[in-house]
Amino acid sequence: MRWIEGLIAVLLMLVPFFAFKSENLTTYIYWIVITAAFLVYTSLDAKRWVYE
Amino acid sequence: MNSFIILIGLYAVLGTGIAIYARGARSQEEYFVGGRNISGIVSALTYASTTYSAFMMVGLVGLSYASGVGSAGFELMYLVGTLFLLSYYAPKVWELGKERGFVSPAELIGSRYGSITAKLSAIIALIALIPYTSIQLIGVALILEKNASLSFSMGILVVALLIALWAFIGGLRGVAWTDAIQGSLMLLAAILAVVWVSFKVDFLSISKLDGLLYVPNKIWTPKLFAALTVPWFFFALTNPQVFQRLFIPKDKAALRKMIVYFGLFGLIYTVLVTFLGLELKLMTLNGDFPSVSYRDDVTPTLLTIMPSWLSLLVALSILAAAITTANSIILTLSSMISRDVVKERGIIVGKLAVIVLTVVVALFALQKVSYIVELAVLSSTILLCFLPLILGVFHFDKGGKITGVSTLLIGFVTAVTLSYFKLSPLGIPASIVTFTLVFATFFVFSLIEGKGSAKTI
Numbered sequence: 001m002r003w004i005e006g007l008i009a010v011l012l013m014l015v016p017f018f019a020f021k022s023e024n025l026t027t028y029i030y031w032i033v034i035t036a037a038f039l040v041y042t043s044l045d046a047k048r049w050v051y052e
Numbered sequence: 053m054n055s056f057i058i059l060i061g062l063y064a065v066l067g068t069g070i071a072i073y074a075r076g077a078r079s080q081e082e083y084f085v086g087g088r089n090i091s092g093i094v095s096a097l098t099y100a101s102t103t104y105s106a107f108m109m110v111g112l113v114g115l116s117y118a119s120g121v122g123s124a125g126f127e128l129m130y131l132v133g134t135l136f137l138l139s140y141y142a143p144k145v146w147e148l149g150k151e152r153g154f155v156s157p158a159e160l161i162g163s164r165y166g167s168i169t170a171k172l173s174a175i176i177a178l179i180a181l182i183p184y185t186s187i188q189l190i191g192v193a194l195i196l197e198k199n200a201s202l203s204f205s206m207g208i209l210v211v212a213l214l215i216a217l218w219a220f221i222g223g224l225r226g227v228a229w230t231d232a233i234q235g236s237l238m239l240l241a242a243i244l245a246v247v248w249v250s251f252k253v254d255f256l257s258i259s260k261l262d263g264l265l266y267v268p269n270k271i272w273t274p275k276l277f278a279a280l281t282v283p284w285f286f287f288a289l290t291n292p293q294v295f296q297r298l299f300i301p302k303d304k305a306a307l308r309k310m311i312v313y314f315g316l317f318g319l320i321y322t323v324l325v326t327f328l329g330l331e332l333k334l335m336t337l338n339g340d341f342p343s344v345s346y347r348d349d350v351t352p353t354l355l356t357i358m359p360s361w362l363s364l365l366v367a368l369s370i371l372a373a374a375i376t377t378a379n380s381i382i383l384t385l386s387s388m389i390s391r392d393v394v395k396e397r398g399i400i401v402g403k404l405a406v407i408v409l410t411v412v413v414a415l416f417a418l419q420k421v422s423y424i425v426e427l428a429v430l431s432s433t434i435l436l437c438f439l440p441l442i443l444g445v446f447h448f449d450k451g452g453k454i455t456g457v458s459t460l461l462i463g464f465v466t467a468v469t470l471s472y473f474k475l476s477p478l479g480i481p482a483s484i485v486t487f488t489l490v491f492a493t494f495f496v497f498s499l500i501e502g503k504g505s506a507k508t509i
Contacts, residue, residue: 006136013129016267017274023259027266028121028330035128035319042139043312049143049304 002048009038056200056364063368064214067230071222074229083223083399084155084387090228090300092309097232099297099310100317101376103134103287106191108325109242109370113354114347116329117336120264122272124326126280131318133285138311141289142298144446146307149299156391157292157384161441165456167392172460173438174388177292179464180434182413183427185381188374189215189417198352199367208417211371215379216410219386220403224300227379234372239317241369242324245354246331248362252340253331260337261330279481283432289442290435293377293384328354382409430471433483437463440494451498458497463490 012034016027042048077083090098115123145160154160158177162170193207202210218226263269267277288294301307332350335341341357344350351370355363386409390402421427437460444451466489469475470482477485 002136002140006133006140009132009136010129013125013132016125017277021266023262023265025121025258025265028124028326031121031125031128032319032323035132038132038135039312039315039319042135042315043308045139048139049308 005041009034054200055360056196056367057202059364059368060196060200060210060371063372066233067214067218068221070229070233071218071226074222074226077223077225077399080155080387080390080397080399080402081153082225083402084383084390085149085296085299086224086228088150088299089302090225090306092301092306093313094228094232095297095301095306095310096313096317097235098228098300098376098380099294099314100321101231101235101238101373102293102297102380103314103377104238104318104321104373105188105377106370106374108321109238109366109373110191110348110351112322112325113329113332114344114350116326117333117344117350118329118347119271120261120266120269120330120333121326122267122269122277123329124322125267125272126277126284127322127326128319129277129281130284130287131315131322133281134288134318135311135315137286137288138298138314141442141446142307142311143304145295145298146301146304154299155296156387157295158388158392160445161438161456162392164445165441165451166453168453169441169456169460170392172457173292173441174385174392176434176437176460176464177388178385178409180431181293181381181385182409182416184431185378185413186417187428188378189414190420192371192374193417195352195367195370199355199364204420205418208414211375211378212410212414214375215382215413216407218375219379219383219410220406223399224383227376227383228300231376231380234369234376235317237365237372238369239321239324241366242321242328244362245358245366246324246328248358249328249331249335249354253334254338255334257334257338261334264330264333275479275481279483282481282487283436283483286436286439287432290432290438292388292435292438293381295442296384296387378413382406382413385409426471430467433467433471433486434464436467436483436486437490439487440491444494444498448498450503451494451501454501455494455497459490459494462493466490 016030020027081087112123158170158173161173189208189211192211193204196202196207197204218230268274301310332341336343342353344353386402386405389405390396394401440459441456463486467486476482
């Protein structure tokens with residue numbers, strides 16, 4: 001069910017197209033936070049590094 | 053003497069010294085994948101340097117300047133896709149590579165869809181990546197022309213010599229070590245450039261960026277975003293020069309380190325270059341930076357107003373980014389010629405291919421053909437034809453030779469035809485049409501061909 005993780009990550013990356021319209025760095029910071037969170041998640045999730 | 057020429061001289065001596073130190077490969081495994089014995093940190097830096105070309109410091113800064121935060125979204129979407137694909141597939145690919153002795157990236161496809169499919173993969177990769185590699189040489193030659201007063205053709209010659217020399221002498225180990233140093237230089241130059249520009253920006257006027265601060269805007273429509281992100285999302289699996297790097301870490305811990313540190317590098321580097329573009333746009337709106345209409349001129353314009361030491365460092369980092377991408381592609385394509393096309397046992401043809409391919413890429417660059425940018429962009433769409441075959445190896449137990457060859461041929465012909473005639477059927481971007489068609493072809497032929505001896509790995 002790893003593909004669900006990928007799908008959620010993609011959907012989260014698309015949120016600014018529907019949700020934000022502010023004239024500040026909200027969209028930019030949002031994208032950075034989501035990418036950073038996904039990086040932390042993949043690096044800490046030990047199971048995914050095992051060849052099943 | 054021009055100080056940039058002196059800097060390039062020192063850079064050439066250092067890189068050549070490293071390549072000489074790394075020489076001595078006798079087997080294909082040693083020459084093309086560093087004996088599968090590269091540390092996690094060096095693997096991460098060579099993966100990052102190979103991935104992030106001169107496009108970042110020139111193209112992405114300009115794109116961010118012209119189109120706003122959407123460029124960061126596009127590049128970070130690529131990074132999310134890469135992290136997802138690598139964290140899932142890389143351990144499998146690494147283990148299979150070690151177990152079955154894969155050296156060329158096409159051998160994974162060949163193990164399932166036959167050697168004819170592997171051979172065709174090598175030919176398609178050659179066609180797709182030669183224009184893309186030529187672009188790297190052109191970018192560097194233009195920088196040398198501007199900063200070192202070298203003629204365009206002399207610039208191409210210098211870069212081609214460095215690419216061929218380092219790859220020829222040191223093989224993957226030499227390329228990886230020089231990549232590691234150059235990757236660090238790329239990051240350092242980007243940090244210093246952002247810090248220097250930040251002192252000149254009035255951040256309180258950020259709202260002046262207006263429509264550039266959100267998506268969709270006039271440039272970043274959902275259609276453009278989808279057209280660009282689909283091929284880039286799968287870059288880690290479709291581009292042979294990065295796929296082959298999954299074979300090089302010395303163990304699973306090094307592989308994990310490679311992916312995590314690459315992700316960290318990619319995040320920091322992407323944020324730096326896109327932020328630089330936004331800062332420069334804000335400076336333009338405040339009258340502190342010239343208005344640049346052609347977006348690829350943004351970074352060259354920045355170089356003219358920076359202190360000379362920083363300008364030299366940033367120019368050198370762009371040169372490094374181009375060389376690391378180009379020599380990695382050349383070495384990977386050489387391994388495909390050696391293993392999949394000629395099927396030699398030694399490394400003589402592979403080493404010869406390094407020289408021949410560099411000459412071909414240099415000659416292509418010297419032509420300065422007007423459609424070279426279109427060809428380079430087309431490469432990522434063409435390479436999508438590998439995707440269903442790679443995923444099929446792991447997830448779909450039907451299909452063989454006919455499926456492999458048909459998927460590659462139909463994907464290649466579709467991508468080239470749509471690009472040549474500038475077609476987008478029903479308004480759908482060429483990359484998405486190609487993506488859909490290669491998967492449809494793959495499933496139809498797999499079902500017709502049936503299971504045979506095929507099984508998922």
